[in-house]
Amino acid sequence: MVTRVNDEFETKKFGDLPVDTENKAMIFPLFSVAKPHMRAFHLSWFTYFTCFISTFAAPPLLPIIRDNLNLTANDIGNAGVGSVAGAIFARLALGAACDMVGPRLAAATICFITVPAVFLSSMASSPTAFFIMRFFTGFSLATFVSTQYWMSCMFSPKVVGLANGQSGGWGNLGGGVANLVMPFLYSFILNKTPADTPFTAWRVAFFIPAGLQMFSAYAVMLFGQDLPDGNFLQMQKSGAMHKDKASKIVYHAVTNYRSWITAIGYGFCFGVELAVTNVVVYYFYDRFNLNLNLAGIVGALFGMVNIFSRSSGGWFSDFMAKKFGMRGRLWGWWTVQTLSGVMCIVMGRMNTLSSTIAVMMIFSFLVQAAEGLTFGVVPFVSRRSLGVVSGLSGAGGNAGAVICQVIFFRGSQFKIEHGLTYMGIVIIACTLSLGTINFPQWGGMFCGPKPNVTEEDYYMREWDAEEQEQGLHRVSMKFAEGSRNERSSKVISVTEEEDSTPTPVNNV
Numbered sequence: 471m472v473t474r475v476n477d478e479f480e481t482k483k484f485g486d487l488p489v490d491t492e493n494k495a496m497i498f499p500l501f502s503v504a505k506p507h508m509r510a511f512h513l514s515w516f517t518y519f520t521c522f523i524s525t526f527a528a529p530p531l532l533p534i535i536r537d538n539l540n541l542t543a544n545d546i547g548n549a550g551v552g553s554v555a556g557a558i559f560a561r562l563a564l565g566a567a568c569d570m571v572g573p574r575l576a577a578a579t580i581c582f583i584t585v586p587a588v589f590l591s592s593m594a595s596s597p598t599a600f601f602i603m604r605f606f607t608g609f610s611l612a613t614f615v616s617t618q619y620w621m622s623c624m625f626s627p628k629v630v631g632l633a634n635g636q637s638g639g640w641g642n643l644g645g646g647v648a649n650l651v652m653p654f655l656y657s658f659i660l661n662k663t664p665a666d667t668p669f670t671a672w673r674v675a676f677f678i679p680a681g682l683q684m685f686s687a688y689a690v691m692l693f694g695q696d697l698p699d700g701n702f703l704q705m706q707k708s709g710a711m712h713k714d715k716a717s718k719i720v721y722h723a724v725t726n727y728r729s730w731i732t733a734i735g736y737g738f739c740f741g742v743e744l745a746v747t748n749v750v751v752y753y754f755y756d757r758f759n760l761n762l763n764l765a766g767i768v769g770a771l772f773g774m775v776n777i778f779s780r781s782s783g784g785w786f787s788d789f790m791a792k793k794f795g796m797r798g799r800l801w802g803w804w805t806v807q808t809l810s811g812v813m814c815i816v817m818g819r820m821n822t823l824s825s826t827i828a829v830m831m832i833f834s835f836l837v838q839a840a841e842g843l844t845f846g847v848v849p850f851v852s853r854r855s856l857g858v859v860s861g862l863s864g865a866g867g868n869a870g871a872v873i874c875q876v877i878f879f880r881g882s883q884f885k886i887e888h889g890l891t892y893m894g895i896v897i898i899a900c901t902l903s904l905g906t907i908n909f910p911q912w913g914g915m916f917c918g919p920k921p922n923v924t925e926e927d928y929y930m931r932e933w934d935a936e937e938q939e940q941g942l943h944r945v946s947m948k949f950a951e952g953s954r955n956e957r958s959s960k961v962i963s964v965t966e967e968e969d970s971t972p973t974p975v976n977n978v
Contacts, residue, residue, distance in 0.1 A: 498629050517690055525608050534668050539594065550875050618634050720858055742871075742874060754769055847907070918958075
């Protein structure tokens with residue numbers, strides 16, 4: 471994490487913006503490209519979107535790739551696991567990188583590192599090579615962490631749920647676009663270019679997502695900005711910013727149990743989405759005897775719901791916070807994610823194409839909305855270790871995908887419809903863990919806040935006495951002041967007069 475310090479120990483970070491930009495951080499004009507807030511939004515979601523397309527370019531072409539490389543059911547399952555497993559560790563690393571060097575450089579770096587794997591996918595000649603390429607391509611999904619971190623830097627607590635949900639949702643949209651576009655791209659290359667054999671056409675098709683990913687990395691570097699008042703590295707070199715210690719950033723993230731609960735929760739919403747994205751086209755192709763293009767269209771519907779579903783979850787999180795504070799965010803998250811588990815069970819029980827599609831759409835909306843609700847809570851877990859906490863939660867999503875893929879969709883131990891049913895039961899069970907999240911200043915699902923505990927008390931504990939003497943903790947104090955809307959409306963009404971005058975930091 472980086473803070474800006476001057477002689478008076480004034481700080482700027484994570485929504486602590488200059489007077490002329492503070493109002494911009496509290497609104498969200500979706501179709502604006504104004505610098506720095508909305509430009510960062512569009513660059514972040516587009517980068518994540520292109521990485522999602524790269525990672526899931528293969529599944530909609532599996533019927534062709536399977537025949538070309540002689541893939542067995544186990545080979546396909548292993549490759550699916552590999553595509554989401556690598557990002558577990560990549561997301562952890564990228565979270566720390568965001569805290570140290572900023573989201574812009576972190577996102578561009580992981581894109582440049584992984585794009586060769588996308589290009590080389592076209593050269594795979596064996597099941598092993600196919601697995602390796604999918605494994606390393608999947609590292610690019612770590613850009614989700616930089617996306618959420620960037621939005622939490624740019625926008626205030628009042629709209630952070632919407633900003634995180636919208637950017638993450640439009641990024642996840644890449645999975646649906648891949649399912650929709652790749653079969654048609656393959657058909658076009660097969661029929662309209664010299665690559666007129668099936669086993670050549672699918673290979674050429676991989677150059678398109680690779681090119682898009684490379685373009686997005688350059689765009690982030692050329693046009694992005696880390697914070698409302700500048701880029702991390704430039705401000706470090708000028709002496710305007712203090713660089714935090716990596717050991718303390720990691721320590722405060724891993725010792726906060728809420729980080730691990732959000733990781734579990736995210737594992738069974740985003741992890742579920744990844745697992746289903748890996749099998750949905752293959753499922754409709756085999757079970758309902760659809761042709762490749764039509765199966766791709768139907769499968770794309772699952773991911774295309776991200777146009778509005780994840781942002782709806784983020785908006786709902788912010789709405790619940792206005793009414794009921796943090797406790798509202800938690801109850802909203804639990805309710806939506808539990809309902810997604812119910813619909814997952816129902817989808818596995820459907821026997822007709824039309825009913826399966828209808829239930830899939832509802833299930834898709836709910837599971838993706840739960841993702842938005844997750845990152846309505848994550849930014850409040852820690853301010854000093856925001857990047858690592860985001861990385862842990864994001865890694866939990868990929869870990870959940872691995873678990874679901876290995877248990878329910880790997881090989882032939884379950885039919886896919888049975889795997890969906892069992893996975894829904896696990897979603898409901900694991901979502902119960904959200905009931906253990908409790909913030910002493912705001913409460914949790916089943917209990918209210920502790921008496922006389924303030925936001926400043928919670929965020930102050932991440933800074934030792936020496937750091938407080940240097941004034942480095944004041945960035946957290948500024949966020950604490952801005953996060954008082956996470957109190958329930960009753961608490962706000964009681965303490966409104968008290969909070970109208972900021973508490974001096976040395977009295978906290």
